[in-house]
Amino acid sequence: MKKTYAAALAATIVLACTLPAMAQSIDEQVNTLFANSTGWFVSFIFSPFPGTSFPWIVGWLVVAATVFTLYFGFIQFRAFPHSIALVRGDYSDPNDAGEVSHFQALATALSGTVGLGNIAGVAVAVGIGGPGATFWMILAGLMGMASKFTECTLGVKYRNEYPDGTVSGGPMYYMTKGFEERGLPAGKILAVMFAIFCILGAFGGGNMFQANQAHAQIANVVGDYPGWITGVIFAAIVFAVIVGGLKSIASVTEKVVPFMGVLYVLTALVILLMNADKIGWAFGQIFEGAFTGLGVAGGFVGALIQGFKRAAFSNEAGVGSAAIAHSAVRTKEPITEGFVSLLEPFIDTVVICTMTALVIIITGQLVSDPETGLYLLNEGGSAIQTVDGNTGVALTSAAFSSSFGWFQYVLAVAVVLFAFSTMISWSYYGLKAWTFLFGEGKTKELVFKVIFCIFVVIGAAASLGPVIDFSDAAIFAMAVVNIVALYALMPIVKRELESYLARLKSNEIKKFT
Amino acid sequence: MKKKIVVGYDGSSASGxxxxxxxxxxxxxxxxxxxxxxxxxxxxxxxxxxxxxxxxARRTEELERAKSAVLDPVMQKLSDSGIEAASELRYGHIAETLIKVAEADDVEQLVIGRTGHSQLSSRIFGSVAGSLAQASPVPVTIVP
Structure with a gap:
């Protein structure tokens, strides 16, 4: 074991030392290699319905969220107050004190999803799709709550509990065990496919996208420098945490990230209050843009696609990752974790993403034609012109610092921390998928962790385009498989739901406080 | 029914x-x-x-450790000297949980030790003794 550890460390050091020798052009090489080797996968996932520009995968997610919303009778609205009561611990048995609480499961899952999607992703969506994208994003967030409810209930119900007291859960387990229970075929095949996509997603959206945008943000503050430098530093810290077991870094991050999230929302609120007179106008833009497109790239369909895409990428509803995070909670009723998890897309998308979008719109980052009121496109016609030509995280940064100059530094720290906590979460999701495929074992786990660290460097070095495309594609591929399983298993969730609600009504399930 | 005295014990000399x-x-x-x-x-x-x-798994370990390292020795000592006592091992906020223990019908009073925090740290973080003095449902004796 010691030997493999040393070998892995040596490999990482060699990698870190050879990189500078290859000089600046490494960024470009990585980029080209990356675009060439993943292009086919990206174009398959995002291929539009024949004769339209609407990607089938976006339709797939939205249809699923709608189906779950209707099938469970608008559970996201009906169960909302009960979800809050569960998180507050009103229904927690005091004898279970010391176990993982609903709040802790939710907070950990949130720190995996609240991140760059909320800051950079929204800026990309609004930059391309215009203010109207916000409307579709909120709608997708609200619907996504039902998808999350379904997958997290199943995640807890079919988790594995080991003799040493640890638990492992996630779509891999409900696909195998749940399908067996219902006598359905192919559960194992779905589980393997999901695990493969989950590993790719962990390398993509959970890793490279994070490293990439963290670098962009740091470079934005301190000036431009090669991406691999950020990559190597990040990789070293991630390596220390996930391989070296340096828990202190991880636990510090876990404690700071929620406060950063709160600080972010509060700052956004202050900026909105300072511009209170424009809030009505901003919502007008959002609604008008949602149906007319206001002249953005791709018109109204462009706004819709961007909104749906960013919501899905940000809150991961239907993707299956949350089912892994939520499955460690201590509860006798799996459905309670479903209720708790439906708050996640709400906080992530409906609250935090909307804040970002509103700040970008209200601070006037998007350039519109003063005569027609339509937005002006950039030279390539691919996105809306912004005041300083910013995109992604730089656009959000510009929007926030137009009110508070110092906020770009806070945002830089927040982005780095969000990126880091998301990486740690995804390294865990990826590892769970990896051990599902290859079995548990120190060496096998180490191989995954080292590859994970290498991808951090690649992600930071590649330019935004190819990385963001691949990140999206890998994460959406998880949803393809996961949603098939959710359709197959949703009657089980319905049975759990009805039984629970009946017992709640008859006071068999009691409040403890 | 026999009345009970609850004593907060964490193995420190003050709690002794x-x-x-x-x-x-x-x-x-x-x-x-x-x-x-x-x-x-x-x-x-x-x-x-x-x-x-x-x-x-950690919780199971922690409970075992607390039992074997803190509670078992003191319970053994008490029973050796012929004193009958029950034990209570719980998770939670210390003052709040002691109050919950004290809320049982037959508890007549609480006894706790004082750890002797400086003025400043107890001003910032509050102290168990201070919170209990304010919120306990039964009389509290604080032993220096």
């Missing part, structure tokens, strides 16, 4: 003083004795996914 005091008190008033050990814990802390996964 509290225990001695409570033993004498229980003897004098013919009351029962409950030795309560509370493990500081909050349901609102933030954990990493790996900590989440291992939490149940």
């Amino acid at each position: 003083n509290a225990l001695d005091f409570a033993v004498n008190l229980a003897k004098a008033s013919q009351s029962g004795l409950v030795v309560a050990h509370i493990l500081e814990w909050s349901p609102y802390t933030f954990l990493t996914p790996t900590e989440l996964e291992e939490r149940h």
